[in-house]
Amino acid sequence: MHQLSSLDAQFLDAETSTTSTHVGVLSVLGPTAPGGGLTVQDLRTLAEGRLHLVGPLRWRLQEVPLGLDRPYWVDSEFLDLGYHIREVALTGPGTDEQLAEQISVLSARPLNRNRPLWECYLVNGLTGGRQAIYTKVHPAVIDGLTAAQALAVLMDTTPRPRTVPHRLSDEQYQAAGALGMLGNSAWHLALLPARLMWSSLRLAPHLPELARTLTVPGADLLGTLARRLTPRAWRWSADEPTAEALTPPGTPFTGPATAHRRFAFTSLPLGEVEAVRTAMGFTVDDVVTALCTTVLRRWLIDHDALPDTAMAAAMPIAGRTDAQFAAAGHRLSLLPIALPINESDPARRLQKVHTSLTAAPQRFRAAPATLVRDFGAALPRALRGLLSRTPLRTLTMPTPPVNLIISHAAGPARPLYAAGIEVTGNFPVSAVSDVAGGITIAAMSYGRHLDIGIIACRNLVPDVWDVTGQLHQALSELTACTRNVRYLRPRRPPESR
Template structure:
């Protein structure tokens, strides 16, 4: 058996009846030879022949009695590929908009926690004889930044599927006995007082930086007193100020309804802008998202006077305190998106500055400290808090306007059961009060972008994809002013 990490459990606890944390990808397949399209049995056979390469896709949850401790992953005795690999057919004419509507409906459905937390859908009926594969998986199973890698395991670099030796991975976990789980839970409960004390002392110097604590009576005095007892090697200087999210039309209680849109940008143009102006591809992609959001807010007469606050997923190796173990985990870093600036040159420069400060903010981010503090709470208590107004103490997402991500995908075309993947669009997740997310992934020689939103908060999600092309044209035009846009070196 293998116990979930505290972050994995928090990702599960963060789900509600209207928000789910699973992530996915929409892979559009090129036109098939007439009468020889990909069939669901073929896809199931492909997945079944490769499933042993991805151990986590066989895991299911096993809860600890009475919620005394974090759940465990155990291997499923049998895997029903008829359930996990399904198919759907679009009505005519099978446009991209209809495909996006179908993906939005599938993304709005929760994963069944009684089964391994993933699904794969084969979609028929697209125009031009195309098909699509939509996969979704819970980030507690596979880190959001490695989900694309897991997807690539099920694909090939040539039209002829490779033969994979059938050898089970070493990550096989048997179901845990009740007595064994309870005994381990009792030991964990015995260490909780020391873990809570350590986490409290670690968080104390950063208490004023936590959202909302400035309005709590006595918070400043409590911070000063607790900080006296904090070990000397803990950082006492405040971390770089995280952006404060302003009010926008897409921030508010979300419903369970979704809208999805997708588009592709030429990766060569994105790289050319970065090379000409001295910025990274991450800088350019984030600046494109900033311009898109600015234009959308202007269209809705709702542009705030300050920068937006976005959360950006990064994968880091952490080791905090005597009770933590070194491991790679997904963290969300708050970055500022300067939608308040009307000059694309300054927006790009400010984006670069914000992304440069992100590593420092990550090392001492208050949101991370709160998450570490909540990990010391008993599972039953943490689950109870996650269903109350105090759920911000256990959520893995810091207070932000939206989530923006950029990942690097395959540099060459890949194939699924012989069909070429012509586009690989990420499908991320919205959070409780952040009703839109923009995710980009480089694939082959284009940048594939997926935009998922709450239908009621952002009904015109396709406008966002149109603005993306306009934003890239604007930055391309800015390359004439190379000297003006060179990034400033941070002071030593």
């Protein structure tokens, strides 16, 4: 038997009637000859011969009696591909907007916890004879950054599907006995006081910063009391990181999210993104984050809601290695970054984004939200589940209180094929929550383009296609800045030339 990690359990506990934490990928397939498209049975046959390469997709949850401890993963004796792989069809004309609306509906549905936590949908009826495959999976199984790797396992790099030897994974988890689970729970409960003491000591110096991030009534008073009651002697030594925690300002998409979603997607030429990176001496992460900052700035200006301070965002990073890919759990972390939406000059905005991303690791180590997650992990699972349904759910959420999440991952550089049909686009479909903001922007490189998916709470950001459309204009703006790049870079002293 194998028990879920604390972070995986927190992803489960974070789900509510309005928040699902699963992530996914929308793969658009190129046009085929009439009658030559992919059928749902083709997709099931393909998956049946390859799912053994991705062991976590066979696992299901086994709860501990009375919810005393974290659940366990066990292998499913029978995997019902008729349930996990289904098909839907768009009504005419089958535009990208209709496809996005269908993905919005499918994404809003929670995964069934009595089955392995993933689903796959074949979408028919797109314009030009195209099809699409939407795959969603819970981050407790596979995090968003390695979901693309799992997708690549199920696809091919040539039009001819490869033959995969059928061999079961060495890691198979049998159902756990009730006595064994209760014995482990008793041991964990015995260690609980020590874990809570250690987490509390680490968290105490950051109580003033934490209070400022709460949106419940009386948060300001709580912050004032925390500053007065927290002894300076509790501060760590001078070699501890001193980066200030980010406080998310109020925005129209920072509010209670509903269960309804709105999704939009687009592609940018990766060559143009890399040209900006090369000309201005930054990274692709810098450029992508600056593009997101620009479109958010314009959206906030259009809605007369531009804050006076930088927005707080979080960027996922994963520490899983290839050897760890098939193992349970993941090492997902979220770097807190500042988005300079109040900077009007695009070149300076990019420079400030670079500075923020450079300082992100230090800010991550100093962020109180990171320690809050550690504190939440030390709590008994039953108590975490109770807190997750209260205004203090930030104590158990796996993400810090931010305005939104922005992610960028490197995807396959070569074209992929599904049963011989080329994949023309791979668009990430992320998650939305109350704590992590009502909008999430995810980008993934594929071939020679950058595929971007934006998902939002339908009530908070109903015009998500406007945000997507402005990405192209934002890239053109940065491209224009490269013409004056010699004036943007700091000049070297004469003696150093």
